Amino acid sequence: MPTATEPHYTIGAFAKAVGLTAPTLRYYETEGLIEPHRLTNGRRYYEEADINWVKFLLHLKGTGMSISELKQYVQWRAQGDAxxxxxxxxxxxxxxxxxxxxxxxxxxxxxxxxxxxxxxxxxxxxxxxxxxxxxxxxxxxxxx
Amino acid sequence: MPTATEPHYTIGAFAKAVGLTAPTLRYYETEGLIEPHRLTNGRRYYEEADINWVKFLLHLKGTGMSISELKQYVQWRAQGDAxxxxxxxxxxxxxxxxxxxxxxxxxxxxxxxxxxxxxxxxxxxxxxxxxxxxxxxxxxxxxx
DNA sequence: GGTTGACTTAAAGTATACTTGAAGTTATAT
DNA sequence: ATATAACTTCAAGTATACTTTAAGTCAACC
CATH class of the missing domain: 1.20.5 (Single alpha-helices involved in coiled-coils or other helix-helix interfaces)
Structure with missing residues (x-):
């Protein structure tokens, strides 16, 4: 849930903030690269920290990593320090x-x-x- | 026509020489990037100079040029110094x-x-x- | 309170650059 | 001489990374 001190973004605003389109963000989400929060009405919202995360993913992507390699990386990350x-x-x-x-x-x-x-x-x-x-x-x- | 002093290549040998596959060479040909000679039986043959040409195209491609930009370049080239x-x-x-x-x-x-x-x-x-x-x-x- | 714009999902479509398959012909090697 | 490998064309298929469409819901503004 969003708070007053931690600004959050709709998918459209977030897309602008990271230089992608809303459909691309949804696509990345289906690939498991991003996991935005949801408002009670079902709409996605993104937080400030998600910007750093997406920008980092785009840096990795820019070095030649494919979506599936990024997916593997993200899965390992979710499994913890091991x-x-x-x-x-x-x-x-x-x-x-x-x-x-x-x-x-x-x-x-x-x-x-x-x-x-x-x-x-x-x-x-x-x-x-x-x-x-x-x-x-x-x-x-x-x-x- | 091939000569004794100017070695020529079948598509397979030429593919090896330039690091591509025969189907890729045929594809480039349909795109107008290469124009090999033909033997009387219809088979393609390539000459030494074609190696330099393909390698040059691959350098341009490696700088980010698309096939269609290469095609445009090749068309202009065919039109002469103008x-x-x-x-x-x-x-x-x-x-x-x-x-x-x-x-x-x-x-x-x-x-x-x-x-x-x-x-x-x-x-x-x-x-x-x-x-x-x-x-x-x-x-x-x-x-x- | 209605219109406009942003959001939702799911599925189908697109662009680029090849790659593969099918059906047939020709060369090369034993 | 015969098998195998390499060639031929044309069309269809593949991979990657999105993008677009359809059908519908929700939110903001005047």
Whole structure:
């Protein structure tokens, strides 16, 4: 039940507060990621602390965790401190996968940058002899 | 037609060379991203230069470009140098979007790291007074 | 007190990027 | 020569993460 000192949110207000839509919040709820309280008339309400929780979930999601991985994490969390090793192992695996991906996208960015520079030089008429992009990359020693 | 000095690939061999599957290559072809040659019996064959092309497409894809954006890029490319400004603008927009995402995921990583450290300290019994994660983040001045 | 907007559930639909299946042809290996 | 593996097309199926629709209830404002 809401109190005067602890402001609460309808699903619409809460959706705005966390940057999601009401249907998405309901979907996350069916997936077990969130458990809002209910007013006596059946309507959901969310509290301030739920904002931190959803934002944390979105950070995890942003590192590449799927909804089902988040669900597993949340289930372990509900089981108490005994599951901390499992949760820690999951997050460490997520981090390891993330770092692999992170290195890959940095390389993708490098090639994108190289292509942009190549076009800019071509537009400026600076690539003297119509050097193609592959040769350009090799000159920069940016392989693949 | 293949020559002796320019090795060519069947779809299966080419798929291995670029790290995709044969069905994915056919799918990319229907999307207009690749245009392999055909042997007289109707079978596709790919040349060495096609490897660079597909790898380049995969780099662009890795920066966040969708198949339909890649298709647009490829169509412009087929229209010749007159479309270089459009291609450049597209890639610059992709880069700008990428950099926004990149900053966001770095923040996601920071929170993931913080959570892992928090669990590790908790496991080691180092968090003296059961400091919760939100308080821990605030102590580190890692907001949200 | 009535209209408008927000809420409720459940189920169906959407977008993206493939993946798989079916039915058939062609190459390669023993 | 025959079996197996790789290829062909076209259509249908899959996974993920929502989004939309339908049918109805409830709340706030003038």
């Amino acid at each position: 599951t901390i090793p499992q949760r820690l192992a999951l997050l460490q695996q997520v981090k390891a996968d993330f770092l692999v991906q992170f290195n890959e996208v940095q390389h993708h960015l490098q090639i994108l940058n190289d292509k942009i520079n190549w076009y800019e030089e071509k537009e400026a008429g600076l690539t003297a002899d119509q050097e193609n992009f592959h040769a350009y990359l090799q000159r920069l020693e940016h392989h693949e | 479309t270089i400004p459009q291609r450049l603008a597209l890639l610059q927009q992709v880069k700008a979007d990428f950099l926004v995402q990149f900053n966001e995921v770095q923040h996601h990583l920071q929170i993931l790291n913080d959570k892992i450290n928090w669990y590790e300290e908790k496991e080691a019994g180092l968090t003296a007074d059961q400091e919760n994660f939100h308080a821990y983040l605030q102590r580190l001045e890692h907001h949200e």
